Amino acid sequence: MTPDEMAALLERITAHNPRLHPLFSLEFGDAVVGVERAELFATAADLRDAGFDRLGMVTAVDRDEVFVLVYRLHSRSLSAAIFLKTLVPRDDAWVASLVELWPAALWQEREVFDLFGIHFEGHPDLRRILLPDDFVGHPLRKDYDDPRLIRRPDYI
Amino acid sequence: MALVDRISGALDSGPGGVILTSVDALINWARGQSLWAFPMGTACCAMELIAASFSKFDFDRMGTFPRPDPRHTDVMILAGTITEKMRPAVRRLYEQMPDPKWVVAMGNCTVSGGIFYYDTYSVVRGADEFLPVDVYVAGCPPRPESLQDAIIQLRRLVAEESIAPGRRHEQTTTLPRPKAGGDR
Amino acid sequence: MAVSVESRNLVSAPDGGSREELVVNVGPSHPSTHGVGRVIVHLDGDIVVKAEPVIGYLHRGIEKMAENRTYLQVVPLTDRLDYVGSMYANWAYCRAVERLAGIAVPERAEYLRVIVCELQRIASHMMGIGASAADTGAFTFFIYAFDQRERIIELFERLCGARLTYNYVRPGGVSFDAPQGWTQDVLAFTKAFRAAAADLDRLFFGNVIARGRMKGIGVLSADDAVAWGASGPTARASGVNWDLRKHDPYSVYPRMDFDVVVGERGDAYDRGRCRLLECVESCRIIDQAISQMHPGPVRTEGLPRLLQPRPGEAYDHIESARGSLGVYLVSDGSVRPYRMHVRSPAFCNLALLPLLAEGHTLSDLVVVLGSLDPVFGEVDR
Ligand code: SF4
Numbered sequence: 001m002t003p004d005e006m007a008a009l010l011e012r013i014t015a016h017n018p019r020l021h022p023l024f025s026l027e028f029g030d031a032v033v034g035v036e037r038a039e040l041f042a043t044a045a046d047l048r049d050a051g052f053d054r055l056g057m058v059t060a061v062d063r064d065e066v067f068v069l070v071y072r073l074h075s076r077s078l079s080a081a082i083f084l085k086t087l088v089p090r091d092d093a094w095v096a097s098l099v100e101l102w103p104a105a106l107w108q109e110r111e112v113f114d115l116f117g118i119h120f121e122g123h124p125d126l127r128r129i130l131l132p133d134d135f136v137g138h139p140l141r142k143d144y145d146d147p148r149l150i151r152r153p154d155y156i
Numbered sequence: 157m158a159l160v161d162r163i164s165g166a167l168d169s170g171p172g173g174v175i176l177t178s179v180d181a182l183i184n185w186a187r188g189q190s191l192w193a194f195p196m197g198t199a200c201c202a203m204e205l206i207a208a209s210f211s212k213f214d215f216d217r218m219g220t221f222p223r224p225d226p227r228h229t230d231v232m233i234l235a236g237t238i239t240e241k242m243r244p245a246v247r248r249l250y251e252q253m254p255d256p257k258w259v260v261a262m263g264n265c266t267v268s269g270g271i272f273y274y275d276t277y278s279v280v281r282g283a284d285e286f287l288p289v290d291v292y293v294a295g296c297p298p299r300p301e302s303l304q305d306a307i308i309q310l311r312r313l314v315a316e317e318s319i320a321p322g323r324r325h326e327q328t329t330t331l332p333r334p335k336a337g338g339d340r
Numbered sequence: 341m342a343v344s345v346e347s348r349n350l351v352s353a354p355d356g357g358s359r360e361e362l363v364v365n366v367g368p369s370h371p372s373t374h375g376v377g378r379v380i381v382h383l384d385g386d387i388v389v390k391a392e393p394v395i396g397y398l399h400r401g402i403e404k405m406a407e408n409r410t411y412l413q414v415v416p417l418t419d420r421l422d423y424v425g426s427m428y429a430n431w432a433y434c435r436a437v438e439r440l441a442g443i444a445v446p447e448r449a450e451y452l453r454v455i456v457c458e459l460q461r462i463a464s465h466m467m468g469i470g471a472s473a474a475d476t477g478a479f480t481f482f483i484y485a486f487d488q489r490e491r492i493i494e495l496f497e498r499l500c501g502a503r504l505t506y507n508y509v510r511p512g513g514v515s516f517d518a519p520q521g522w523t524q525d526v527l528a529f530t531k532a533f534r535a536a537a538a539d540l541d542r543l544f545f546g547n548v549i550a551r552g553r554m555k556g557i558g559v560l561s562a563d564d565a566v567a568w569g570a571s572g573p574t575a576r577a578s579g580v581n582w583d584l585r586k587h588d589p590y591s592v593y594p595r596m597d598f599d600v601v602v603g604e605r606g607d608a609y610d611r612g613r614c615r616l617l618e619c620v621e622s623c624r625i626i627d628q629a630i631s632q633m634h635p636g637p638v639r640t641e642g643l644p645r646l647l648q649p650r651p652g653e654a655y656d657h658i659e660s661a662r663g664s665l666g667v668y669l670v671s672d673g674s675v676r677p678y679r680m681h682v683r684s685p686a687f688c689n690l691a692l693l694p695l696l697a698e699g700h701t702l703s704d705l706v707v708v709l710g711s712l713d714p715v716f717g718e719v720d721r
Contacts, residue, residue: 053566057655057683061670070668072655072683076566076582083655104569107691115403130396130720131278132241139277139404140679152274152408196369198376199398199717200423203467203504207493210486224370242376242397245368271416275408276401297504 032083040086041096044071047084048101051075055102058109060116062142065090067118071098088118097123115140180318187230187256188311190219194229194253196246199236201263201297208300220307226252231310233303234287237265237272238280250287256317260306261289264296271296359384364702368397374471375716377709379693381702388705391697393690398720406680411437411511411647414677418667419505421682422718425464427456428660429667429682429718430509435590435656436667437511441649448636449513450591454629455526456499456508457658458622462533463492464661465573465615472612472710473544476553481544488536491529498522511647513639523630530623537620545613554609558696558708561606568695569688572663573614574712578606584659595632596625608711615661615713646675662686662713686718 035043052073061068071084088095097120098105109120110129117138120126128135137144193215197205209215209222223229226249238246250259261283264270269281283289290313291306316326367378376397382390402421406414418429431453438445470485493503500508500516508515544550565575575582583600585593601617603610651673657666663685670679689712696712697705 055569056664057666057668057681059668059681059683061679072666072668076587079587102569103564103567104688104691107687108569111687128396130399132396139401144277146277149277150274199400200420200504202375203423206486207490207503210490211483212487212490237398237400239397239399241399242368245397249369271420272400272405275405277404278399278401299503 031080032085034085034087037086037088037095040069040084041098041101044073044084044098044101047073047082051077052082053077055098055104055108056081058098058105058112060088060112060118060140062116062140064142067093067116069095069112069118093117094119094121096121097126099123114138117141181315183319184315184317187317188314190221191231191258191307191310191314192229193220193222193260193307194226194232194249195222195224195235196232196249197235198238198242199265201235201265204297204300205233205235205262205303208303213300213304215304215307218304218307220304226250227254229253230256231258231260231307232287233260233262234266234283234289235262235297237270238283239278240280241278243280243286246283247286256314258290258310258313259283259287260291260293260303260310262293262298262303262306264294267292267294361389366705368394374710374714377690377714377716377719379697379705379709381697381705383702386701386703388697388700388702391694391705393693395687395690395716396720398716400721402721403680403682406677408676410675411441411649411677412645414680415510416505416507418682419507420717421684421721422464422660422662422665422686422715423504424467424715425460425661426504426506427453427460427509428658428665430506431457432656432658432660432665432667432682433669433680434509434511435658436654436669437647437649439654439656440652440669440671441511441647443512443640443643445513446637446640447592448517448633449638451629451633452514452518452638453509454592454596455626455633456496456506456514458625458629459492459495459526459529461622461661462619463489465619468661468710468713469544469612469615472608472707472713473550475706475710476550478544478547478550481540484536484540484543488533488540495522495526495529498525510639512643513637515639517638523633526626527630530626534620534623537616537623541613541616545609545616551609553704554612554707554711555607556605557608557700557704558711559605559607560692560696564692564695565606568692570663570692571685571688572659572661573601573611573618574663574689574692576601577603577610577614579604584657584664588657590656590658592629592632593625596628598624598628608707611711611713648673648675657683660685662715662718663689665718682718682721684718684721686712686714686716687721690714690719 052075054074056074057072059070067088069086069088072081073084074081097109109123112118113120113126114128114130115138195205207213232250261267265272266283269279272279273281291310293302293306295302362383364381364383366381368376378394380392380394381388402417405417415430418433419426421429466485466489470482474482496506497503498519500506560578562579565578565580579602581600581602586600598621601614603614649671651671653670655666655668657664665685666683668681669677672678696708
């Protein structure tokens, strides 16, 4: 997809969806739209009905006060992909689960819960998936500390 | 009671030195030639373990035959990263192996943690934290030939075993060194 | 440990009576889980009522480690993700870095990347179908398939010195140019492989036992495949015509003429056979790439050792042997990635196991698991 097509698509999606706002530029070649946390589920449902039938990726990025949740949606019919982002405050980390829309979220949300400690409201089976059940903490948070973790000395 | 145990019982009561040594040599030779392996393949090194036992490198010619059941095997080949979550399972499998048993740590991960030594919260840094490792094979992953060499090294350890309780045929190994004054 | 009975429970049956439910643990060290997978299976008689995969036995924290490595130092870590096909993760990561830092790649390097990745696809599929065939008892086939893999590994060894963890694709190109005579040997291999593939097809997929064991087992519908995020041969066997090489073309794939292999029924048999037929298409791609390739540089000149992309984020994906493998990179302008996430196709495909295994017997569970071709390094990361 060329940047122009991408921009047009972004325009089209955001035009009839007042909840969405284009968040980031296209400089790295991906269309990114942001949405308020409370409206994530409704927006995702709209996008799914608009043809985004695949949920490719769910992940999060730790940005100190907030977590940025990143969803990558993909449409075969439009042959396009967009990133959907929402911000989750660190001390109140929850977000609606998208399992009802795409079962693909089942394991990926469990993974984000496991490694970041973000709760997915409405997830049918929110348990740790990669780490043992008795593991304490969420290792992909930037402030995670663990005596077992030996920091690599700075060679560079 | 196994035959081996009966022999050692009989020999213990008599002045068995010479006979015992010969019996030991025979048993250890037999054992060393058919070290059945339990392939504890957890990660990348398992691929090289499979390669070692397949047609091109052919582990069978050394009498080493991978069996997926610990109860049939003499030597556990630890191939791959061991995580904290996996550690109890590995330990339990080791305990299921019948004596005498040996452990080969294949790959840097099981030697020391290797590439996963720093910055990770879930990897056991070296299998010797919880298992008695006999032979270490370095490499990431080691070539199949190195693994086969490990089995040859292991035969030397096997030769030290004795059926008499508490007795070992210790061997001193001298590494080839350059002769003094020779060409360096 | 391999297979053990965990509990026997009486559960009430719909007809008012009660039946015994057996909970059986398979793994984490079991030859047919292809690594350290573990499945907790609830059985009614011999029928799987519920299969619950337990993963994470190989979770090594690579995403966390990447946050404390420079961009170049992450490349060897990506080798260890999908260890059956290391080239893919190398390439996906390098594409993300190149996108982030705006690095152009010389044409010859792109061709070499395509050649090694298609060779890797054959190697990986040989392992995948070989191991799943061994689960059904066809061990001979595994040895034949592994022989082909071994030939490819030899070619890789000549190219970059490593048999398994190649570290070959680097940001800005590849580490070495092809040695003299290498391309001829690759051509000789693809020629020989075409004949071998026909034999392998007859040996296993034409075999009446294999058909009996795999046909109609673990049927995945096209809608489910899309909704569950399945990709690669797992999705294509169900009739989902989706291949990133064709539908979101990257690198020099638009110049290649090849077909996407699509199955019909979406059962274990189709998934296996799709993989084998895909290998033949890979041979076509390799032949074309070699004929189109011209001498030239294989690395971008003047790249600094310490890449320092501007703040931002990039996602890029390639079609790996297991499906669309994506790498999501966030940069904060320093010399290290701020966050790296790997969108792992094996992880998403394995999530289908409970859906597919239900209603089959325990012995079919291993067939279903094998047909999903999980590699636990990538599932657990
Ligand atoms: S030593 Fe290297 S190749 Fe072997 S398991 Fe560890 S990382 Fe993988």
